[in-house]
Amino acid sequence: MTATDTHRDSPYPHRHLLGIECLHPHEILRLLDRAEEAVEVSRQVNKRKQVLQGRTQINLFFENSTRTQSSFELAGKRLGADVMNMAVSHSSVKKGETLIDTAATLNAMNPDLLVVRHHAAGAVHLLARKVGCSVVNAGDGPHEHPTQALLDALTIRRHKGKIARLTVAICGDIAHSRVARSNIILLNALGARVRVVAPSTLLPSGIAKMGVEVFNDMRAGLKDADSVMMLRLQRERMNGAFVPSVREYYRYYGLDAEKLSVARDDVLVMHPGPMNRGVEIDASIAAGPQSLIREQVEMGVAVRMAILEALAANLPNQ
C-alpha cells in the first residue's frame, strides 16, 4: 500500500505486477506503448539499454518453463540487468524449505526484481508480501499470467490498431488457464467483446459472470471473431477426465480451416504455446497466414522489457 502511495505520480504506480486485476486501463495502455518502444529496441543490432544497469533480477521458476523464463531473461539483459535463473529442481525447495523461507533467503541477497512462476494460485502474492523488491508474476497456478495477457494485447493492437470493440474468442481449457483469466480481465478492461468457447467440463463455475459470452460450440463461438486465442490442453486432461479423447476434442474443439472459416476474413490466430498440433489446433492453421504465434513470442520479450523498466523506475535509488 505504501509502495502504491509512493509511486502515485508514476505512470505505473505499483511496486509489483501480480496480476492484470491490479491495473487500470490507462496503465495497461501505457505499458503497451512502452512495449512498442521495446519492440524497436529489440529489432536493432545493438539491443542493449542501460536502464537496469546494476540491478539484480532473479527468475525464480517453481514450474518448468522455456519461453517465459528465457523471455524474462532476455528482457532483463537487454535492459542491462544482472539476471540469475533459479531452477527449482536445484534449489532447497526440494529439500523441504517452505516458500516463505525461500523468499526470505532470496531477499537477503538484495535482488531488485524477482520474477516468479509457481504452480499454486496465490503463491506469488504470498511471496511478494515477504520480500523487499519488486515481484513480477510469471504465472501462478490457474490464477494469472499478466505478461502473457499484455503480450497478447500488444500483438492484437499492432494488427488491428485497437482492442476496444473487437470480438475475441478464447477457446479451450478455460478452467485451468491463467492465460484465460488474465486475458478476460485485460480485454474487458480495454473494451473488447470476450467470448469463451469450450466444453462445459473445461469451463470454471460462474464463467457467465466473468464478463464473457459462453459458447460450447466452436462454429457459434468463432462467428465473426476478430481474434481467436487457442489454449493448450494438457495431456492428463484429454483421456477421459475432462474430455473423452484427443480425437473427439479435435473434432469438436480443435481449430481447423472449417471452423475458422466462420470468423472474419482478417481473423488473428493466437496461441500462448507450447501448442499441440492435431489436438487444439491444426498444423496448417498454426503455420498459416493468419497465425501470429511466432510474433507473440517476440512481443513477449518487448512486454517484459516494458514492465521491468516500469518497475525499475519505482525502485529506490540510494
Next chain:
Amino acid sequence: MALDTPRPLVLSNARVIDPARALDAPGSIIIADGTILAAGPEAANQGAPYGAEIVDCKGAIACPGLVDMCVSVGEPGAEHRETLASASQAAAAGGVTTICTMPDTDPVIDDPALVDFILRRARDTAIVNVHPLAALTKGLNGMEMAEIGLLQEAGAVAFTNGHKSVENAQVMRRMMTYARDFDALVIHHTEDPDLAGGVMNAGLNASWKGLSGVPREAEIIMLERDLRLVGMSRGKYHANLISTSDSADVVRTGKKRGLDITAGISINHLTHNENDIGAYRTFFKMSPPLRDEDDLEAMIAAIAD
C-alpha cells in the same frame, strides 16, 4: 403381421389402445398399403376393404409397438446364447417393436465403430427397430468418459454405464456436464455397489432365508446423489430402474425442482414382490431386487403419475 403385403388387413374384435389419443376401447384396425386407415370403435363399423384379410383378435390388445429401453443382448460376444436376430424375434413376439440395446457386451460398446457394427447387424438380421445405447465410460470402468460426441454421431441414442453405477461423484458430474453439451441423455443404474452386496431385498424376509440383502437405501442414496448432480449440470437424466416408494418420491421432488429427469420401472416390479421368491426361486433374483408390497403399489402409483 405382413404390413407390406398388397392385401388389406382388418384386425377385428380387438381391444384398441392408443395412448396418443387416450383411447382404450373395443374396436377394429383397418390397414392397407402399409398404412393404418382407421383404428378404434369407429373402424368397427366401416366394414372391410375389398379383398381384405380379416383376423379375429378375440379381444386381444392391439396397440402401438412397445419400446424396451433396456435390452441386454448377447451380440457381440455371446452369440452362442443370443444374437440381435433372436433377441429381436423375442421382442416382436412380445409386442416390442423397438429395442435399445445395452452397451455391456463383449466388447463394450464404447467406440463409434462398435455402434456402427450394432446398427449394421440390426439392419441385416433384426426384425424390430434397434437403437444402440453406448457406454458412458470407457470399458464401463466408471472413471474415463466415453466419446459422447462421436458415439452419438455414429448413432447411439443415449449413454449408460450398463448395470454398473458410476461410483465416483466427480466423474458422474463431469460426464453429465459433458453430455449436456451434446444434448445427450444419460441413463444410470442407481445402486450403490457397496451397500448393494446382497441377492434380494434386505429385511425380515431375507434374514429368515439366510440371504444377504440389498437395502432400499442403496438405490435411494445413489438416486438422490445423481439428482443433485443433474441440478449442477442441468443435463438430461433417466434413472434406469427404480423399485422403492422413496425413489418415486425423490423423482417427483426432482421434477418439481425443474430437473429434466425420468425414471424406469421394470414390469417385474409392477407385478411381483419379494414374497414371490418363495422357496429360493432364483429366477426372481434381479437388480434392483423385488421389494415389498408397499413398494409395488408405490411403483404402480408412480406409473400412473
